[in-house]
Amino acid sequence: MISSTAPFSAFATYQSPFEGYNPFAEEKTDLRRSLFGRNVLVAGKIFDEDGNNTLTNVKVEVWHLSPDSSKYKHRAKLFTNYLGEYRFITDYPNREKGKMARILFKVSNGSKATYTELLFNEHQAHITGAHWENNQGLGDERLFPIMERTTNTTKINFNITL
Helix, strand or coil: CCCCCHHHHHCHHHCCCCCCCCCCCCECCECCCCCCCCEEEEEEEEECCCCCCECCCCEEEEEECCCCCCCCCEEEEEECCCCCEEEEEEECCCCCCCCCEEEEEEEECCCCEEEEEEEECCCCEEECHHHHHHCHHHHHHHHCCEEEECCCEEEEECCEEC
16 A cells, blocks of 8 residues: 555655646747747756766756746756757746746756756846856856847846756
8 A cells, every 4th residue: 555645755756846847848949839929048058067068968847937827837848959058938937926037947867967947037137046056167157147138039048067
């Protein structure tokens, strides 16, 4: 007989420090529900822990609150290319009251996984203290996200170490 807590320990690899994670997200790079409206294009590279080498074929899982909703219906998984690059486009996320819009990440390569988040508003993209601590190998030049805006699209370069 299985106790009521058994499913949680049996699926411990699916637990996330962030709400809304779904390990069965579809593989895609376009999360938009409509081609019209505000978009966010996020691109970057996944580096080894020291920040010296890019990593190929790393799984990047992303999710965020859907626009005008308190549900995490925008989610996807994608893989880095031979240069360690990833890229996706999505609708501009809704945000929790009192917080910035955020996109949540799980980055893994089979033997190692890390979770992080990208925060942004109309003017800047930000990292959390945990991201700063865990990604020091990138150095200041690659650690901090770079954001630029056009009329309907916010572009953010966001690098992560694994």
